[in-house]
Amino acid sequence: MEYNPSDIEKKWRQWWQDNHTYQVSNDSSKPKFYILDMFPYPSGAGLHVGHPLGYIASDILARYKRLRGFNVLHPMGYDSFGLPAEQYAIQTGIHPAVSTEQNLDRYREQLDNIGFSFDWSREVRTSDASYYKWTQWIFQQLFQHYYDKEVDKALPIADLVARFAKEGNNRVKAVCDEDTPEFSAEQWNALSEKEQQMLLLKYRLTFPEESYVNWCPAMGTVLSNDEVKDGVWERGGYPVERKLMKQWSMRITAYADRLLEGLDEIDWSDSIKEQQRNWIGRSQGASVRFGIDGHADKNIEVFTTRVDTIFGATFMVLAPEHELVDLLTTDAQRQEVEGYVKWAASRSDIERMSETKKVSGAFTGAFAINPLNEARIPIYIADYVLAGYGTGAVMAVPSGDQRDWSFATHFKLPIIPILDAQQNIAEAADPTKEGHYINSGLINGMRYEQATLSLTRWLEERRLGKGKIQYKLRNAVFSRQRYWGEPVPVYWKDETPYLVAEKDLPVELPVVDKYLPTETGEPPLGRAENWRYTPPGESASYEYELSTMPGWAGSSWYFYRYMDPHNEHAFCSKESMHYWKSVDVYCGGSEHAVGHLLYSRFWNHFLFDIGLAVEKEYAKKLINQGMIQGRSNFVFRAKEQFFEEYLWIKVLQPFFATEGPLKVAEANHTEGYTYDFAFETNDLVIEVTSWKQYDKIERVRQTAESDGKRLLVLFNEELGGCINSLEQTVGKIKAALNSREGFFITDEPPVCEQLFVSYDLTGKYSPECFTKLHVDVNVVDGDVLDLNRALALPMFDKASFKLPPDGKFSCSWEVEKMSKSKYNVVNPDDMVSQYGADCFRMYEMFLGPIEVGKPWDTKGITGVSSFLRRFWGMFFNASGQLDLSNEAPTKDELRALHTCIKKVTEDIERYSMNTCVSHFMILGNELKGQKLQKRVVLEPAVIMMAPFAPHTAEELWHQLGNAGSVCDAAWPELNEAYLKTDTINYPVQINGKLRGNVEVAAGTSNADVEAMVMVQDFVHKNLDGQTVKKFIVVPGRIVNIVV
RNA sequence: GCCCGGGUGGUGGAAUGGUAGACACGAGGGACUUAAAAUCCCUUGGCCAUAACGGCCGUGCAGGUUCGAGUCCUGUUCCGGGCACCA
Structure with a gap:
């Protein structure tokens, strides 16, 4: 029977569907196994062969676990809110829900084609109101809780209110904003409703706050760092500035320590864990307050992990955005400082961090006072200090920190050694902690540990500083000035945010006329007409929050929805939650290492705290699949210069070298007017040009006439057309040489308008001869262009091809990201129709380990x-x-x-x-x-x-x-x-070099093996009389003789 | 720049510190065939050598640990990913 994959696959896919083979029950006596793929975003380009890699691996695992007797949950759904659909909507006016729906259908069709065992009855989509109702609901829970440091978990905000009313906040140990004031119960109770609400925002786990964003005024929107280059929007070229904006934030910092500790109990790759640790960036150090000369009422707080180096601080650097910059700047320095601030505002964080070799900054004219030695040190601003990190100010210790060192050297600031072990600080900073302190006042002669302790105590006693744990992790900005996301279920009353009543959830996305910001710069939701909220029991209506949630909102809890996808009363029922508990194996790309994977852990810790999740960590095991890259193919299109070089190298030079006596001058080597080619012993000149350049041809003809030269015009198109038959061109030149006529030009219109040269032939010509173009990899097989299929492409319209002797037109190749614009996208559907889904699945696996990225090659x-x-x-x-x-x-x-x-x-x-x-x-x-x-x-x-x-x-x-x-x-x-064999084959090494093999019966003792080895001829030959120092037998493995 | 990961034949890759290159692709040779395709068989890391046996080198580069290193350690170089509003 013929193996016919397409028939078999169609038949069984139908059978599985009819028999509900992949439907999973929450009610089973079997042990559960939950295997999850990371939520895909259904992009308009559809799936390419890179996407299913992880799905195939997880599908194999799911099917395997089922064969091993598990009740396996293996669901699929879509993270269907996202920017691309919105961009498309802006361009076309098509509602993102419509284009998303189309993309989803396409995705589904492609996924079905590969034969996955997904239980589609559990599909979820983040953009469905029935889903985002619960995203909004969880947001509300976050709003209604604060983080209590004493019990180390989230507690209801109502508890906090009760405590405030009874005892104020000075005994409350809760995570809150840095600027939260202390107040007593009396003070609290005397506050107005609005004032109380404002104070509570400083405690809530989600709250509006001002944060810096890349604001593009021309588009009225915020951009991601990677969209900003050199201070402008990468695509549109509009200027971008850093701007403070009121945004919803998530108090993820409250969970910093728990997110860190949790890493120890999950089986994720070290690289991902390390990235998360780094992102959280816990560092132990001290905060120190520096006075400011002439501003007795102000001070600058810095955080340092090396308080021991404080005597080496010779200047201070503030971020250009630091709130004190304006105040501190002296009139003499104002112009320079303002110019610098403006310039820095145009740079993204990435640019600011990566260009550390270029030192830039400006002196404010002000001086800070080092609290330890009263030293007066200049205050600079520089963009290597980021406003969002720490306090936005650093004490600069050039002898110990390289960036400070570079800055000091550039601005000719003093560099004071502080440890006797520091070396070559004239050349570079030395961050050592070794040795004894020098030039360091009260810690002179001490070592690192003692110095740090003494200084911290000294500072704490004088209330000038304190030991502190600092995190690099910042609260996560949660607002997006976009349309296609979950509305934030909040309304504003008296400039205070309040939650929409639970019974009124979901707050559905309103209809808008355009997906752009309003004329007044409000987010697109500001366009919705009559979109206001009337809270229960009130008659007045209020404005809704206009920002939407980010992509990571819906994906931070979706793994629970699959357990109970159609529940209308809860995001997931208790029973389902207790059966499935958490994800056993989570499969997805490592590019989500800190975005999705950290935020979802944060939400899960919170859900755990409030009793809605049963495990602290929702994914016990994580597999990272590598990216499949594209393998692009390129063809080389000849430019004008090619034809000149071709004529010289292939036609004129070899032909006349043998045929003599005529000599030809190479292109542009004639005197006077630069004919392309001229003969030394014949009055013929040759011009190579495009037939489109009538003017040029006419000009050259007139020049030739007045020079008394006869002119042969060869069109590029004409040469291209007969590129594979040299004789034709040779004959034409020969005829012209022997003729008496003065002007030769073909009057046939060219059939060929462009010439492509096989890659293996391009080496003979200078690189400027060609334009390198992407060619669709689907018309290339093994880097050989399929000419029949290629000719159907518009890019090969009226093209001819210069072929090597074997007739195979070759292309060059490079590995790039798989993308439409690079014409290197391979669609799994094509693979499936050609080889079958089973073959495609196995081949994707056969390519190599799932974690490793590699280019796709069929x-x-x-x-x-x-x-x-x-x-x-x-x-x-x-x-x-x-x-x-x-x-x-x-x-x-x-x-x-x-x-x-x-x-x-x-x-x-x-x-x-x-x-x-x-x-x-x-x-x-x-x-x-x-x-x-x-x-x-x-x-x-x-x-x-x-x-x-x-x-x-x-x-x-x-x-x-x-x-x-x-x-x-x-x-x-x-x-x-x-599996047992009767004999064992021992490789025999002498000094680690393999010299032969000895076959012994299984179970032979080491001593017997030695005896058998030592009588072998090859052993004697190689030992060559040397004495054996040691004889090593690794049972069942190998023998090594040391001499 | 910082953090993370990775460099093994012409290619994708295999190898609990124990015979480097499994399994494939490609290439070369052969069988079948009028021919092609398909299929099947043999060879295939490099260099040297041969009638034959064989020898030397080899896992990015330079060191180190070990009886023994692709694997562990130190340094170095190149490539890929992440760096907070792409998902």
């Missing part, structure tokens, strides 16, 4: 394809009948099968899918050559193949006479006894 897929055919062929005889033997297997067959069982089982468990495919191939290679295969060997193989090639396995499973789905078969049991 050329190896034939190996997998022929393996599947061979495997299929083992079941059937020549006339297509199932034909298997029922005989008992041989020892060799059993060993091959059980080796495969062992390897595949181990490798799936460690997510090494590529080697699994190899093991199937090895089993296939071992069994092939036999006329008749044995059922007892092949049936377990079918089950093992089922996770990888589900359609093929399902067909074979039924062919073998089984009625149910192969998905519900039992994974084959390994019997170690079949």
